[in-house]
Amino acid sequence: MKIVGIAACTSGIAHTYIAKEKLVTAAKELGHEAHIETQGTIGTEDALTKAEIEAADVVIIAADIKIGGRERFKDKKVVEVPTSMVIKAPKKLLQTIEQKLNN
């Protein structure tokens, strides 16, 4: 799968970045490709490009707060989860999404 996503947590200090790293690592290990934008206390980093979003099979929004730029995903399949789910079981999440996409 080609995955794009957003990570954002309440204070934008820790969970945001742990969630991103876990998603990217799990995706790599499962043979997927993931680009994750972070919206943290120092603003947006690794912003998704239009091309990345267009090419993506799925958008994962791992957030505990309202994220910015949601309209970018209006024609995409969007999965919304709290950061805790990504931190706890990133592979399981990706496997579930993959299954759903294939059905």
Added chain:
Amino acid sequence: MNEVLDITKVLDKKLITTDLKSTTKKGAIEELSELLETENYLTNKQQFIDDVLLREEEGVTGIGNGIAIPHGKSEGVQQTTIVIGKTDHLIEWGSLDDEPINVIIMFAVKKTDATTTHIKLLQKVAIMLADDQFLESLRKAQTKEELFELILKKNGGK
């Protein structure tokens, strides 16, 4: 990385203890805040503690594997840093895996941190914490030197 970030800017050996006495979450946060105050990282200890506890109410900060990462962005912080505490007993914390913890990595963030450098460094520490093997080695470390070296090494290896 085109910017060289020195992790020791947010990692002070004096802010690592392997001898945390508290048996409760609140107690441990207070004990670590005490250490921050002693080493002159806080301007207002009570305010910092309140901000950390406020964040705790918003969701669990135990990330599994016996590690907790309480954090506060607070006007009570003089200088952004991390403080690390280990206990030889388990503390009920509220974790993603529902298990108690014995390593606390607390992030103290200055409310008006004009430069993003320190926050970038905290980010690097957060990213390290996405690695379960690294968490395991933090739990096994016996001394503050070991903890310090583990983080330095992990940072260098990235």
